Amino acid sequence: MNLAGGSRGAPQPVALEVRNLSFSYSGEPVLDDVSLALKAGEFAVLLGPNGAGKTTLFSLITRLYDHRQGEIRVGGFDLRRHSVQAHARMGVVFQQPTLDQDLTVKQNLAYHGALHGMTPGIASQRAARQLARLDMQDNLGLRVRHLSGGQRRRVEIARGLLHEPRLLLLDEPTVGLDIASRRALVEHVHRLCREEGVAVLWATHLIDEVQPEDRVIVLHRGQVRAKGGVADLLAQTGGATLGEAFERLTPGAPA
Amino acid sequence: MSLAAHGHCLRGIVGRELLRFVHQRSRFVAALVRPLVWLFVFAAGFRMALGVAMTEPYQTYILYEVYIVPGLVGMIQLFNGMQSSLSMVYDREMGSMRVLLVSPFPRWYLLLCKLLAGTLVSILQVYVFLAIAYLYGVQAPAMGYVLMLPALIVTGFLVGALGMLLSSLVRQLENFAGIMNFVIFPMFFLSSALYPLWRLREGSELVHWIAVLNPFTHAVEMIRFAMYVRFNVEATLIVLATTMVLLALAILAYNPAKGMMARKGGPGGGD
Numbered sequence: 466m467n468l469a470g471g472s473r474g475a476p477q478p479v480a481l482e483v484r485n486l487s488f489s490y491s492g493e494p495v496l497d498d499v500s501l502a503l504k505a506g507e508f509a510v511l512l513g514p515n516g517a518g519k520t521t522l523f524s525l526i527t528r529l530y531d532h533r534q535g536e537i538r539v540g541g542f543d544l545r546r547h548s549v550q551a552h553a554r555m556g557v558v559f560q561q562p563t564l565d566q567d568l569t570v571k572q573n574l575a576y577h578g579a580l581h582g583m584t585p586g587i588a589s590q591r592a593a594r595q596l597a598r599l600d601m602q603d604n605l606g607l608r609v610r611h612l613s614g615g616q617r618r619r620v621e622i623a624r625g626l627l628h629e630p631r632l633l634l635l636d637e638p639t640v641g642l643d644i645a646s647r648r649a650l651v652e653h654v655h656r657l658c659r660e661e662g663v664a665v666l667w668a669t670h671l672i673d674e675v676q677p678e679d680r681v682i683v684l685h686r687g688q689v690r691a692k693g694g695v696a697d698l699l700a701q702t703g704g705a706t707l708g709e710a711f712e713r714l715t716p717g718a719p720a
Numbered sequence: 721m722s723l724a725a726h727g728h729c730l731r732g733i734v735g736r737e738l739l740r741f742v743h744q745r746s747r748f749v750a751a752l753v754r755p756l757v758w759l760f761v762f763a764a765g766f767r768m769a770l771g772v773a774m775t776e777p778y779q780t781y782i783l784y785e786v787y788i789v790p791g792l793v794g795m796i797q798l799f800n801g802m803q804s805s806l807s808m809v810y811d812r813e814m815g816s817m818r819v820l821l822v823s824p825f826p827r828w829y830l831l832l833c834k835l836l837a838g839t840l841v842s843i844l845q846v847y848v849f850l851a852i853a854y855l856y857g858v859q860a861p862a863m864g865y866v867l868m869l870p871a872l873i874v875t876g877f878l879v880g881a882l883g884m885l886l887s888s889l890v891r892q893l894e895n896f897a898g899i900m901n902f903v904i905f906p907m908f909f910l911s912s913a914l915y916p917l918w919r920l921r922e923g924s925e926l927v928h929w930i931a932v933l934n935p936f937t938h939a940v941e942m943i944r945f946a947m948y949v950r951f952n953v954e955a956t957l958i959v960l961a962t963t964m965v966l967l968a969l970a971i972l973a974y975n976p977a978k979g980m981m982a983r984k985g986g987p988g989g990g991d
Contacts (some may be wrong), residue, residue, distance in 0.1 A: 528821075528823075555822070557819075559818055563818065563819045566739065576732050579729055580830075581729075584724075585728075
Protein backbone atom coordinates (compact mmCIF):
# COMPACT_ATOMS: atom_id res chain seq x y z
CA MET A 466 0.00 0.00 0.00
CA ASN A 467 1.41 3.31 -0.96
CA LEU A 468 -0.74 6.35 -0.60
CA ALA A 469 2.09 8.65 -1.43
CA GLY A 470 2.50 7.28 -4.95
CA GLY A 471 2.87 10.25 -7.21
CA SER A 472 1.33 8.75 -10.33
CA ARG A 473 -2.01 7.73 -8.87
CA GLY A 474 -4.93 9.89 -7.86
CA ALA A 475 -5.53 13.48 -8.76
CA PRO A 476 -2.88 15.43 -10.65
CA GLN A 477 -0.33 17.23 -8.53
CA PRO A 478 0.19 20.65 -10.00
CA VAL A 479 1.97 22.09 -6.99
CA ALA A 480 3.55 20.26 -4.09
CA LEU A 481 2.42 22.83 -1.57
CA GLU A 482 0.10 25.74 -1.84
CA VAL A 483 -0.70 28.10 1.01
CA ARG A 484 -3.19 30.81 0.27
CA ASN A 485 -4.16 33.79 2.41
CA LEU A 486 -3.39 31.97 5.63
CA SER A 487 -3.97 33.91 8.85
CA PHE A 488 -3.74 32.59 12.37
CA SER A 489 -3.82 34.03 15.86
CA TYR A 490 -3.42 32.75 19.40
CA SER A 491 -5.90 34.30 21.79
CA GLY A 492 -6.42 37.38 19.68
CA GLU A 493 -2.76 37.94 18.90
CA PRO A 494 -1.97 37.52 15.20
CA VAL A 495 0.91 35.13 14.50
CA LEU A 496 0.44 34.68 10.78
CA ASP A 497 -1.07 37.39 8.65
CA ASP A 498 -2.28 36.64 5.12
CA VAL A 499 0.56 34.27 4.23
CA SER A 500 0.63 32.89 0.69
CA LEU A 501 3.27 30.69 -0.91
CA ALA A 502 3.56 27.87 -3.41
CA LEU A 503 6.16 25.19 -4.09
CA LYS A 504 6.53 23.27 -7.34
CA ALA A 505 7.86 19.73 -7.51
CA GLY A 506 11.63 19.62 -7.17
CA GLU A 507 11.84 23.14 -5.85
CA PHE A 508 13.99 24.03 -2.85
CA ALA A 509 12.52 26.94 -0.94
CA VAL A 510 14.09 28.47 2.14
CA LEU A 511 11.65 29.94 4.60
CA LEU A 512 13.88 32.58 6.06
CA GLY A 513 12.79 34.45 9.14
CA PRO A 514 14.16 35.63 12.46
CA ASN A 515 13.10 33.83 15.63
CA GLY A 516 9.48 34.55 16.40
CA ALA A 517 8.57 35.17 12.77
CA GLY A 518 5.90 32.45 12.86
CA LYS A 519 7.80 29.69 11.07
CA THR A 520 6.92 26.96 13.57
CA THR A 521 3.29 28.04 13.63
CA LEU A 522 3.20 27.81 9.85
CA PHE A 523 4.65 24.28 10.09
CA SER A 524 2.13 23.31 12.77
CA LEU A 525 -0.68 24.39 10.49
CA ILE A 526 0.74 22.65 7.39
CA THR A 527 1.20 19.42 9.39
CA ARG A 528 -2.29 19.92 10.84
CA LEU A 529 -1.31 19.79 14.44
CA TYR A 530 -4.22 22.16 14.68
CA ASP A 531 -6.54 23.62 12.12
CA HIS A 532 -6.26 26.91 10.33
CA ARG A 533 -9.46 28.91 10.29
CA GLN A 534 -8.68 31.48 7.63
CA GLY A 535 -7.09 30.68 4.32
CA GLU A 536 -6.31 27.49 2.50
CA ILE A 537 -3.55 24.84 2.55
CA ARG A 538 -3.17 22.28 -0.23
CA VAL A 539 -0.63 19.49 -0.38
CA GLY A 540 -0.19 17.87 -3.78
CA GLY A 541 -3.48 19.47 -4.76
CA PHE A 542 -5.36 18.01 -1.78
CA ASP A 543 -7.07 20.34 0.65
CA LEU A 544 -5.60 19.69 4.08
CA ARG A 545 -8.87 19.86 5.97
CA ARG A 546 -11.11 18.01 3.57
CA HIS A 547 -8.64 15.36 2.36
CA SER A 548 -6.25 15.14 5.25
CA VAL A 549 -5.42 11.45 4.63
CA GLN A 550 -4.13 12.12 1.11
CA ALA A 551 -2.48 15.36 2.13
CA HIS A 552 -0.66 13.78 5.08
CA ALA A 553 0.47 10.83 2.99
CA ARG A 554 2.19 13.27 0.61
CA MET A 555 4.23 15.16 3.16
CA GLY A 556 7.28 14.22 5.17
CA VAL A 557 8.33 16.25 8.18
CA VAL A 558 11.54 16.84 10.09
CA PHE A 559 10.68 18.66 13.28
CA GLN A 560 12.79 21.21 15.04
CA GLN A 561 13.12 19.16 18.21
CA PRO A 562 14.59 15.66 18.05
CA THR A 563 11.82 13.10 17.78
CA LEU A 564 13.55 9.74 17.64
CA ASP A 565 13.25 7.20 20.45
CA GLN A 566 16.73 7.16 21.90
CA ASP A 567 16.47 3.68 23.41
CA LEU A 568 15.35 2.09 20.17
CA THR A 569 17.53 1.24 17.22
CA VAL A 570 17.53 3.17 13.95
CA LYS A 571 15.71 0.29 12.34
CA GLN A 572 13.04 0.16 15.05
CA ASN A 573 12.48 3.88 14.78
CA LEU A 574 12.03 3.66 11.03
CA ALA A 575 9.79 0.59 11.32
CA TYR A 576 7.55 2.52 13.70
CA HIS A 577 7.23 5.35 11.23
CA GLY A 578 6.51 2.91 8.41
CA ALA A 579 3.71 1.40 10.48
CA LEU A 580 2.26 4.85 11.10
CA HIS A 581 1.94 5.11 7.34
CA GLY A 582 0.35 1.68 7.04
CA MET A 583 3.37 -0.11 5.57
CA THR A 584 4.04 -3.80 6.06
CA PRO A 585 7.21 -4.50 8.06
CA GLY A 586 8.86 -5.90 4.92
CA ILE A 587 8.28 -2.80 2.82
CA ALA A 588 9.25 -0.51 5.69
CA SER A 589 12.55 -2.31 6.18
CA GLN A 590 13.34 -2.32 2.43
CA ARG A 591 12.75 1.39 2.21
CA ALA A 592 14.64 2.09 5.41
CA ALA A 593 17.66 0.30 3.97
CA ARG A 594 17.40 2.24 0.72
CA GLN A 595 17.03 5.63 2.39
CA LEU A 596 19.90 5.00 4.77
CA ALA A 597 22.16 3.73 2.00
CA ARG A 598 21.68 7.05 0.26
CA LEU A 599 22.81 8.79 3.43
CA ASP A 600 25.81 6.49 3.87
CA MET A 601 24.27 5.18 7.05
CA GLN A 602 23.36 1.63 6.06
CA ASP A 603 25.73 0.22 8.69
CA ASN A 604 23.91 1.97 11.51
CA LEU A 605 20.55 0.23 11.17
CA GLY A 606 21.07 -1.85 14.30
CA LEU A 607 22.51 0.94 16.44
CA ARG A 608 20.58 2.60 19.22
CA VAL A 609 19.83 6.23 18.42
CA ARG A 610 21.49 7.16 21.71
CA HIS A 611 24.84 6.21 20.19
CA LEU A 612 24.53 8.40 17.11
CA SER A 613 25.95 11.89 16.69
CA GLY A 614 23.66 14.88 16.25
CA GLY A 615 24.26 14.98 12.52
CA GLN A 616 23.58 11.26 12.15
CA ARG A 617 20.32 11.60 14.08
CA ARG A 618 19.20 14.34 11.76
CA ARG A 619 19.98 12.17 8.78
CA VAL A 620 17.90 9.37 10.29
CA GLU A 621 15.05 11.82 10.72
CA ILE A 622 15.33 12.85 7.09
CA ALA A 623 15.33 9.19 6.05
CA ARG A 624 12.25 8.76 8.20
CA GLY A 625 10.56 11.79 6.66
CA LEU A 626 11.12 10.29 3.20
CA LEU A 627 10.22 6.69 4.09
CA HIS A 628 6.67 6.94 2.76
CA GLU A 629 7.98 8.65 -0.41
CA PRO A 630 6.28 12.00 0.00
CA ARG A 631 6.47 14.68 -2.67
CA LEU A 632 6.95 17.40 -0.12
CA LEU A 633 9.54 17.51 2.63
CA LEU A 634 9.17 20.06 5.42
CA LEU A 635 12.16 20.81 7.64
CA ASP A 636 11.81 23.13 10.61
CA GLU A 637 15.25 24.53 11.50
CA PRO A 638 16.86 21.12 10.99
CA THR A 639 20.40 22.33 11.65
CA VAL A 640 19.77 23.48 15.23
CA GLY A 641 22.52 22.13 17.46
CA LEU A 642 24.75 20.83 14.65
CA ASP A 643 28.37 21.80 14.09
CA ILE A 644 29.33 23.67 10.96
CA ALA A 645 30.52 20.64 9.03
CA SER A 646 27.38 18.58 9.67
CA ARG A 647 25.27 21.61 8.93
CA ARG A 648 26.85 22.03 5.53
CA ALA A 649 26.59 18.31 4.81
CA LEU A 650 22.90 18.35 5.69
CA VAL A 651 22.14 21.37 3.51
CA GLU A 652 23.93 19.74 0.59
CA HIS A 653 22.30 16.39 1.11
CA VAL A 654 18.79 17.81 1.06
CA HIS A 655 19.60 19.85 -2.03
CA ARG A 656 20.74 16.69 -3.76
CA LEU A 657 17.52 14.90 -2.79
CA CYS A 658 15.58 17.75 -4.19
CA ARG A 659 17.45 17.59 -7.53
CA GLU A 660 17.54 13.81 -7.87
CA GLU A 661 14.14 12.84 -6.56
CA GLY A 662 12.07 15.84 -7.52
CA VAL A 663 10.95 16.28 -3.93
CA ALA A 664 9.79 19.78 -3.09
CA VAL A 665 11.53 21.07 0.02
CA LEU A 666 10.48 23.78 2.44
CA TRP A 667 13.45 24.50 4.69
CA ALA A 668 12.85 26.88 7.57
CA THR A 669 15.83 28.65 9.07
CA HIS A 670 17.05 31.94 10.45
CA LEU A 671 20.57 31.39 9.12
CA ILE A 672 21.32 33.15 5.85
CA ASP A 673 24.34 31.01 5.05
CA GLU A 674 22.09 28.00 4.54
CA VAL A 675 20.70 29.61 1.39
CA GLN A 676 22.30 28.39 -1.85
CA PRO A 677 22.38 30.60 -4.94
CA GLU A 678 19.75 28.63 -6.87
CA ASP A 679 17.23 28.45 -3.98
CA ARG A 680 13.98 30.28 -3.78
CA VAL A 681 13.72 32.38 -0.67
CA ILE A 682 10.58 33.31 1.24
CA VAL A 683 11.21 35.93 3.90
CA LEU A 684 8.81 35.74 6.83
CA HIS A 685 8.81 38.47 9.43
CA ARG A 686 6.25 39.10 12.18
CA GLY A 687 3.84 36.71 10.55
CA GLN A 688 3.96 38.30 7.12
CA VAL A 689 5.68 37.32 3.90
CA ARG A 690 7.98 40.27 3.24
CA ALA A 691 9.52 39.00 0.02
CA LYS A 692 9.77 35.92 -2.12
CA GLY A 693 11.80 34.97 -5.17
CA GLY A 694 15.30 34.01 -6.21
CA VAL A 695 18.32 35.40 -4.44
CA ALA A 696 18.85 37.89 -7.30
CA ASP A 697 15.24 39.08 -7.03
CA LEU A 698 15.69 39.79 -3.34
CA LEU A 699 18.85 41.77 -3.95
CA ALA A 700 17.19 43.78 -6.70
CA GLN A 701 14.09 44.37 -4.61
CA THR A 702 15.95 45.68 -1.57
CA GLY A 703 19.01 47.20 -3.22
CA GLY A 704 21.20 45.16 -0.91
CA ALA A 705 24.64 44.04 -2.03
CA THR A 706 24.46 40.70 -0.21
CA LEU A 707 21.65 38.43 0.94
CA GLY A 708 22.53 39.41 4.49
CA GLU A 709 21.92 43.06 3.76
CA ALA A 710 18.71 42.29 1.92
CA PHE A 711 17.51 40.17 4.86
CA GLU A 712 18.26 42.94 7.34
CA ARG A 713 16.33 45.46 5.29
CA LEU A 714 13.37 43.10 4.99
CA THR A 715 13.25 42.34 8.71
CA PRO A 716 13.61 45.68 10.48
CA GLY A 717 13.65 45.47 14.25
CA ALA A 718 14.54 41.78 14.32
CA PRO A 719 17.22 40.64 16.75
CA ALA A 720 20.40 40.06 14.78
CA MET B 721 -6.61 3.46 4.05
CA SER B 722 -7.21 -0.27 3.94
CA LEU B 723 -8.00 -2.47 6.91
CA ALA B 724 -4.58 -4.12 6.63
CA ALA B 725 -2.91 -0.72 6.77
CA HIS B 726 -4.83 0.04 9.97
CA GLY B 727 -3.53 -3.25 11.33
CA HIS B 728 0.07 -2.30 10.53
CA CYS B 729 -0.44 1.01 12.24
CA LEU B 730 -1.80 -0.66 15.39
CA ARG B 731 1.02 -3.20 15.42
CA GLY B 732 3.58 -0.43 15.06
CA ILE B 733 2.22 1.63 17.94
CA VAL B 734 1.81 -1.36 20.26
CA GLY B 735 5.23 -2.67 19.30
CA ARG B 736 6.90 0.64 20.07
CA GLU B 737 5.20 0.84 23.48
CA LEU B 738 6.32 -2.69 24.36
CA LEU B 739 9.89 -2.03 23.20
CA ARG B 740 10.04 1.14 25.24
CA PHE B 741 8.70 -0.74 28.21
CA VAL B 742 11.34 -3.43 27.85
CA HIS B 743 14.03 -0.77 27.74
CA GLN B 744 12.76 1.00 30.84
CA ARG B 745 13.39 -1.73 33.36
CA SER B 746 13.40 0.67 36.25
CA ARG B 747 9.86 1.68 35.38
CA PHE B 748 8.78 -1.95 35.45
CA VAL B 749 10.45 -2.56 38.79
CA ALA B 750 8.88 0.57 40.28
CA ALA B 751 5.49 -0.46 38.97
CA LEU B 752 5.83 -3.82 40.71
CA VAL B 753 7.46 -2.69 43.94
CA ARG B 754 4.67 -0.24 44.73
CA PRO B 755 1.82 -2.78 45.01
CA LEU B 756 4.11 -5.41 46.49
CA VAL B 757 5.05 -3.09 49.34
CA TRP B 758 1.35 -2.60 50.00
CA LEU B 759 0.75 -6.32 49.93
CA PHE B 760 3.71 -7.42 52.04
CA VAL B 761 3.99 -4.57 54.49
CA PHE B 762 0.73 -2.71 54.70
CA ALA B 763 -1.61 -5.67 54.41
CA ALA B 764 0.45 -7.90 56.68
CA GLY B 765 0.50 -5.21 59.35
CA PHE B 766 -3.21 -4.50 59.10
CA ARG B 767 -4.27 -8.08 58.92
CA MET B 768 -4.84 -8.22 62.70
CA ALA B 769 -6.56 -4.89 62.96
CA LEU B 770 -8.73 -5.24 59.88
CA GLY B 771 -10.22 -8.64 59.32
CA VAL B 772 -12.77 -8.39 56.55
CA ALA B 773 -16.13 -9.91 57.26
CA MET B 774 -17.93 -11.80 54.55
CA THR B 775 -18.41 -9.56 51.57
CA GLU B 776 -19.45 -10.28 48.01
CA PRO B 777 -17.94 -11.95 46.00
CA TYR B 778 -16.03 -13.84 48.71
CA GLN B 779 -17.59 -17.04 50.00
CA THR B 780 -15.88 -17.05 53.37
CA TYR B 781 -14.12 -14.78 55.78
CA ILE B 782 -10.94 -13.62 54.16
CA LEU B 783 -7.61 -12.20 55.15
CA TYR B 784 -6.98 -8.57 54.51
CA GLU B 785 -4.27 -9.28 51.92
CA VAL B 786 -6.76 -11.28 49.93
CA TYR B 787 -9.12 -8.34 50.00
CA ILE B 788 -6.68 -5.73 48.73
CA VAL B 789 -5.20 -7.64 45.79
CA PRO B 790 -7.86 -6.49 43.27
CA GLY B 791 -7.42 -2.93 44.56
CA LEU B 792 -3.68 -3.18 44.02
CA VAL B 793 -4.30 -4.50 40.52
CA GLY B 794 -6.36 -1.36 39.93
CA MET B 795 -3.53 0.68 41.41
CA ILE B 796 -1.04 -0.76 38.92
CA GLN B 797 -3.33 0.18 36.07
CA LEU B 798 -4.05 3.62 37.50
CA PHE B 799 -0.36 4.44 37.83
CA ASN B 800 0.37 3.00 34.43
CA GLY B 801 -2.44 4.98 32.80
CA MET B 802 -1.20 8.20 34.36
CA GLN B 803 2.38 7.35 33.50
CA SER B 804 1.62 6.73 29.87
CA SER B 805 -0.22 10.02 29.66
CA LEU B 806 2.71 11.61 31.43
CA SER B 807 4.77 10.22 28.59
CA MET B 808 2.31 11.86 26.21
CA VAL B 809 3.00 15.23 27.77
CA TYR B 810 6.68 14.41 27.71
CA ASP B 811 6.42 13.09 24.16
CA ARG B 812 4.61 16.20 23.17
CA GLU B 813 7.35 18.35 24.55
CA MET B 814 9.94 16.14 22.96
CA GLY B 815 8.03 16.12 19.71
CA SER B 816 7.36 12.43 19.21
CA MET B 817 3.65 13.02 19.78
CA ARG B 818 3.89 15.19 16.69
CA VAL B 819 5.33 12.27 14.77
CA LEU B 820 2.28 10.25 15.75
CA LEU B 821 -0.09 13.04 14.80
CA VAL B 822 1.31 13.58 11.28
CA SER B 823 0.39 10.01 10.40
CA PRO B 824 -2.34 10.00 7.75
CA PHE B 825 -4.59 7.80 9.88
CA PRO B 826 -7.50 9.52 11.59
CA ARG B 827 -6.52 10.99 14.89
CA TRP B 828 -9.13 9.11 16.93
CA TYR B 829 -7.71 5.87 15.58
CA LEU B 830 -4.14 6.84 16.50
CA LEU B 831 -5.21 7.76 20.02
CA LEU B 832 -7.14 4.50 20.46
CA CYS B 833 -4.08 2.54 19.33
CA LYS B 834 -1.98 4.46 21.80
CA LEU B 835 -4.46 3.68 24.61
CA LEU B 836 -4.57 0.01 23.72
CA ALA B 837 -0.76 -0.11 23.74
CA GLY B 838 -0.63 1.43 27.22
CA THR B 839 -3.34 -0.95 28.43
CA LEU B 840 -1.43 -4.00 27.23
CA VAL B 841 1.68 -2.84 29.05
CA SER B 842 -0.33 -2.42 32.25
CA ILE B 843 -1.85 -5.89 31.86
CA LEU B 844 1.62 -7.42 31.61
CA GLN B 845 2.51 -5.77 34.90
CA VAL B 846 -0.73 -6.94 36.49
CA TYR B 847 -0.14 -10.60 35.66
CA VAL B 848 3.41 -10.51 36.97
CA PHE B 849 2.06 -8.99 40.18
CA LEU B 850 -0.69 -11.65 40.39
CA ALA B 851 1.89 -14.40 39.94
CA ILE B 852 3.91 -13.06 42.88
CA ALA B 853 0.74 -12.68 44.95
CA TYR B 854 -0.14 -16.28 44.09
CA LEU B 855 3.19 -17.52 45.42
CA TYR B 856 2.61 -15.41 48.50
CA GLY B 857 -0.67 -17.21 49.06
CA VAL B 858 -3.35 -15.02 47.53
CA GLN B 859 -4.87 -17.53 45.16
CA ALA B 860 -7.97 -17.20 43.04
CA PRO B 861 -9.62 -19.86 40.89
CA ALA B 862 -7.73 -20.48 37.63
CA MET B 863 -10.74 -19.34 35.62
CA GLY B 864 -10.72 -16.06 37.54
CA TYR B 865 -7.37 -15.13 36.05
CA VAL B 866 -8.81 -15.62 32.58
CA LEU B 867 -12.04 -13.74 33.24
CA MET B 868 -10.11 -10.81 34.67
CA LEU B 869 -8.63 -10.06 31.27
CA PRO B 870 -11.62 -8.21 29.77
CA ALA B 871 -12.06 -6.31 33.05
CA LEU B 872 -8.40 -5.30 32.91
CA ILE B 873 -8.75 -4.12 29.31
CA VAL B 874 -11.74 -1.93 30.18
CA THR B 875 -10.00 -0.55 33.27
CA GLY B 876 -6.89 0.17 31.20
CA PHE B 877 -8.96 2.22 28.79
CA LEU B 878 -10.73 3.99 31.66
CA VAL B 879 -7.58 5.24 33.34
CA GLY B 880 -5.78 5.72 30.02
CA ALA B 881 -8.55 7.92 28.64
CA LEU B 882 -8.61 9.89 31.88
CA GLY B 883 -4.87 10.42 31.67
CA MET B 884 -5.07 11.38 28.01
CA LEU B 885 -7.74 13.94 28.76
CA LEU B 886 -5.63 15.40 31.56
CA SER B 887 -2.54 15.45 29.35
CA SER B 888 -4.38 17.54 26.79
CA LEU B 889 -5.35 20.03 29.47
CA VAL B 890 -1.92 20.42 30.96
CA ARG B 891 0.82 21.98 28.95
CA GLN B 892 3.78 21.82 31.24
CA LEU B 893 5.33 18.70 32.64
CA GLU B 894 5.63 20.16 36.14
CA ASN B 895 1.92 20.91 36.36
CA PHE B 896 1.22 17.37 35.39
CA ALA B 897 3.04 15.92 38.37
CA GLY B 898 0.75 17.96 40.60
CA ILE B 899 -2.33 16.76 38.77
CA MET B 900 -1.19 13.19 39.22
CA ASN B 901 -1.07 13.63 42.98
CA PHE B 902 -4.48 15.22 42.96
CA VAL B 903 -5.95 12.50 40.79
CA ILE B 904 -4.20 9.25 41.65
CA PHE B 905 -4.27 9.49 45.43
CA PRO B 906 -7.90 10.54 45.90
CA MET B 907 -9.03 8.03 43.29
CA PHE B 908 -7.19 5.26 45.04
CA PHE B 909 -7.87 6.10 48.67
CA LEU B 910 -11.47 7.19 48.21
CA SER B 911 -12.48 3.91 46.64
CA SER B 912 -13.17 0.35 47.66
CA ALA B 913 -9.57 -0.63 46.88
CA LEU B 914 -8.46 -0.70 50.53
CA TYR B 915 -11.74 -1.12 52.44
CA PRO B 916 -15.14 -2.43 51.43
CA LEU B 917 -17.80 0.22 50.96
CA TRP B 918 -19.76 -0.80 54.05
CA ARG B 919 -16.64 -0.33 56.11
CA LEU B 920 -16.14 3.15 54.70
CA ARG B 921 -19.72 3.94 55.58
CA GLU B 922 -19.07 3.03 59.21
CA GLY B 923 -16.27 5.56 59.17
CA SER B 924 -17.90 8.42 57.34
CA GLU B 925 -21.05 8.82 55.32
CA LEU B 926 -19.38 11.42 53.12
CA VAL B 927 -16.35 9.29 52.27
CA HIS B 928 -18.69 6.45 51.48
CA TRP B 929 -20.62 8.53 49.00
CA ILE B 930 -17.49 9.85 47.34
CA ALA B 931 -16.31 6.27 46.95
CA VAL B 932 -19.64 5.25 45.44
CA LEU B 933 -19.35 8.04 42.88
CA ASN B 934 -15.71 7.27 42.15
CA PRO B 935 -15.49 5.26 38.91
CA PHE B 936 -12.30 3.64 40.18
CA THR B 937 -14.37 1.90 42.90
CA HIS B 938 -16.43 0.24 40.22
CA ALA B 939 -13.37 -0.72 38.21
CA VAL B 940 -11.91 -2.41 41.30
CA GLU B 941 -15.19 -4.20 42.03
CA MET B 942 -15.44 -5.34 38.42
CA ILE B 943 -11.93 -6.80 38.68
CA ARG B 944 -12.63 -8.30 42.12
CA PHE B 945 -15.77 -10.10 40.95
CA ALA B 946 -14.11 -11.33 37.76
CA MET B 947 -11.21 -12.70 39.79
CA TYR B 948 -13.64 -14.92 41.68
CA VAL B 949 -15.52 -15.90 38.53
CA ARG B 950 -18.45 -13.60 39.15
CA PHE B 951 -19.85 -10.87 36.97
CA ASN B 952 -20.72 -7.55 38.57
CA VAL B 953 -23.14 -6.12 36.04
CA GLU B 954 -23.66 -2.79 37.73
CA ALA B 955 -19.95 -2.04 38.16
CA THR B 956 -19.21 -3.10 34.59
CA LEU B 957 -21.91 -0.86 33.15
CA ILE B 958 -20.75 2.11 35.18
CA VAL B 959 -17.13 1.59 34.13
CA LEU B 960 -18.06 1.15 30.47
CA ALA B 961 -20.19 4.28 30.43
CA THR B 962 -17.54 6.37 32.18
CA THR B 963 -14.87 5.06 29.82
CA MET B 964 -16.95 6.04 26.78
CA VAL B 965 -17.46 9.56 28.06
CA LEU B 966 -13.77 10.04 28.93
CA LEU B 967 -12.69 8.59 25.60
CA ALA B 968 -14.97 10.93 23.69
CA LEU B 969 -13.67 13.92 25.63
CA ALA B 970 -10.02 12.89 25.18
CA ILE B 971 -10.44 12.44 21.43
CA LEU B 972 -12.23 15.76 21.22
CA ALA B 973 -9.40 17.40 23.13
CA TYR B 974 -6.87 16.18 20.56
CA ASN B 975 -9.08 17.06 17.59
CA PRO B 976 -7.26 19.58 15.40
CA ALA B 977 -10.38 21.63 14.77
CA LYS B 978 -11.97 21.78 18.20
CA GLY B 979 -9.12 20.78 20.45
CA MET B 980 -7.30 22.72 23.07
CA MET B 981 -3.98 22.43 21.27
CA ALA B 982 -4.50 25.45 19.07
CA ARG B 983 -5.75 27.56 21.93
CA LYS B 984 -2.70 26.75 24.00
CA GLY B 985 -0.31 27.30 21.15
CA GLY B 986 0.19 23.60 20.74
CA PRO B 987 3.05 21.41 21.71
CA GLY B 988 6.65 22.22 21.12
CA GLY B 989 6.31 25.93 21.69
CA GLY B 990 9.05 27.57 19.71
CA ASP B 991 8.32 30.53 17.54
